[in-house]
Amino acid sequence: MFHTPLDKLRRELLSIHGVGPETADSILLYAGGQPTFVVDAYTYRVFSRHGWIDLGSDYHQIQEFFHDHLPADAPMFNEFHALLVCLGKHYCKKGKPLCETCPLKALLPRGGPVGKDEELST
Ligand code: SF4
Numbered sequence: 001m002f003h004t005p006l007d008k009l010r011r012e013l014l015s016i017h018g019v020g021p022e023t024a025d026s027i028l029l030y031a032g033g034q035p036t037f038v039v040d041a042y043t044y045r046v047f048s049r050h051g052w053i054d055l056g057s058d059y060h061q062i063q064e065f066f067h068d069h070l071p072a073d074a075p076m077f078n079e080f081h082a083l084l085v086c087l088g089k090h091y092c093k094k095g096k097p098l099c100e101t102c103p104l105k106a107l108l109p110r111g112g113p114v115g116k117d118e119e120l121s122t
Pocket of ligand 1: 046049050087091092093097098099100102103104105106108113
């Protein structure tokens with residue numbers, strides 16, 4: 001299955017009932033070792049709060065942002081996503097970001113986090 005070209009396989013996975021972009025990309029990255037960035041609510045929360053992506057960005061716009069700015073390196077995508085999950089669980093919490101103790105505090109825009117708790121759209 002993972003010898004199928006990435007774009008084709010992604011389209012095939014997305015055609016399966018119940019498989020959305022995050023699930024398809026998780027299968028491709030974690031099971032297949034394919035260089036596709038997995039976007040989730042933590043990714044959206046951290047990047048939108050810092051003003052690095054627009055508040056209304058959808059799944060594919062955010063994924064494109066990562067693909068445009070990072071080398072296509074599956075192990076690095078894996079680690080990057082895991083670190084964002086860790087950041088979201090421990091610091092960048094829904095409704096109450098713990099910016100004072102967060103390792104990304106120095107990267108906040110002036111005035112602090114941007115926006116409210118908008119949800120990631122697919
Ligand atoms: S500094 Fe604040 S907004 Fe930025 S990742 Fe940390 S908790 Fe989230």
